[in-house]
Amino acid sequence: MSKLPDSGRRSERSRRAILDSALALVGEVGYDKLTIEGIAARAGVGKQTIYRWWSSKAAVLLDASLALAGEAGREADWSGFPDTGDLAADLKSVLRATADEFADPRYEAPLRALTAAAAxxxxxxxxxxEQLLEPQLVLYEARMRAAQKAGQLAADADVRLVVEMLLGPFTYRWLLRTAPLTHAYTDALVDSVLGGVGHGGADVAKVTVR
Incomplete structure (x- = not known):
């Protein structure tokens, strides 16, 4: 008796092929020239297969980027934001790794395209x-709150604002290519932000949002 095809496995293979094709194509042709037809041809599926799961090329690219982010976390054995007891060292470690990831062609082209489309x-x-940015911000905030409890960050510092002070300049430099996103830069950024909001138990200025 012949075994019936596993439709679930076949669908997952098609879905994976579509996501991989979207990531590859956006790196080759850019977001403006990326099309559902092109993704379908590259993946070896029909257009309607894609439209059954996604409403647009942007939606395909978002899911592809989410899958890629998950793979990056597994490759780095990512199990959460590091907490060595040294807030500055932990932030520098994460921002250095993020800078390296953003410079990797596998991640750079899709993320740039997705950022532009989202705007x-x-x-x-x-x-x-909701799905890509906020989960990362929450990890930063949790580490900041742990530092506050340990007396390593000013108790009255606005945690979300501190995170934005770190990631805003980082994203600006990367997105506009104003200068290289180096480890020296990310280290200096961490030192500057933490120095301004009270790090290491020194006398600090109050940081609030008005």
């Missing part, structure tokens, strides 16, 4: 923030 597509922008 002009409100629905995609909301999903981008």
């Amino acid at each position: 002009t597509d409100p629905e995609l922008g909301a999903r981008f923030t």
Whole structure:
């Protein structure tokens, strides 16, 4: 008796092929020239297969980027934000790794394309923030709160603002290519931000959002 094909496994193979094709193509042709037809041809599936799961090329790229981020975490054995007891060292470690990831062609082209698309597509922008950006910000915030409890960060520092002070300049430099995103830069950024909000138990200025 012949074994029936596993439709679930076949669907997962098709889905994986579509995501991989979207990532490869956006790196080759850019977001503007990326098309559902091109993704379908590269993946060896019909257009309707893609439209059954996604409404647009931007939606495909978002899911592809989410899958890629998950793979990056597994490759780095990522099990959460490091907490060695030294806030500055932990932040420098994470920002250095992020700078390296952003310079990797596997991640750079899709993330740039997705960031640009999210800026002009409100629905995609909301999903981008909720599914890709916010989970990362929460990890930073949790580490900051642990530092506050340990007396390593000013108790009255606004944690979300501190995170934005770190990641805002980082993202600006990367997105606009104003200068190389080096380890020296990320280390200096951590030192400057923590120095301004009270790190290591020194006398500090109050940081609030108005």
